Amino acid sequence: MISKKLEEAINDQINFEFYSSYIYLAMSAWFKDQNYNGFAHWMEVQAREETFHAMKFFNFIFDRGGRVELKTIKQPVGDWKQPVDVFKSAFEHEQMVTSRISNLMDLALQERDHVAAALLQWFINEQIEEEASVRNIVDQMRMMGDSKDSIFMLDRELNARQVGALVAAYLTGQPAPNA
Ligand code: MG
Secondary structure, three states: OOOHHHHHHHHHHHHHHHHHHHHHHHHHHHHHHOOOHHHHHHHHHHHHHHHHHHHHHHHHHHHOOOOOOOOOOOOOOOOOOOHHHHHHHHHHHHHHHHHHHHHHHHHHHHOOOHHHHHHHHHHHHHHHHHHHHHHHHHHHHHHHOOOHHHHHHHHHHHOOOOOOHHHHHHHHOOOOOOO
């Protein structure tokens, strides 16, 4: 069984993952408006990954005999000046996610819930990748500065992003490959 305290905190995190998905969709919409279709695609993939994260917590609560409570999703910000600002916001957001996951891990350890700790370890590893990939894009964009040509080339490059195998399996309803 999951403790009430942890159940509540994970329910909050389900909401936050859906909110993250919403944020990335807002970013995708902004890029689409500006005709950066590759960045828009990258953000849409990111939004799908966040839905998958939410569902991972959702299923965990059921597996541990808890109750899921879905709450209202906050409206995301939807306005930026230039592409690099969007990715900077994404990076700041991922840092916030990392600190939230760390707090959840602290709580799981306090509650001596090692099953929850194992799940959260998966998320901590995931956050290392999330932060690194966004930081990498921000760094590249900073180097490109005002060069429109370079930004458009990066836009084309990011158009190739695909969802991870676990997310793809989730989205298509196929059995998950061995992680
Ligand atoms: Mg997430």
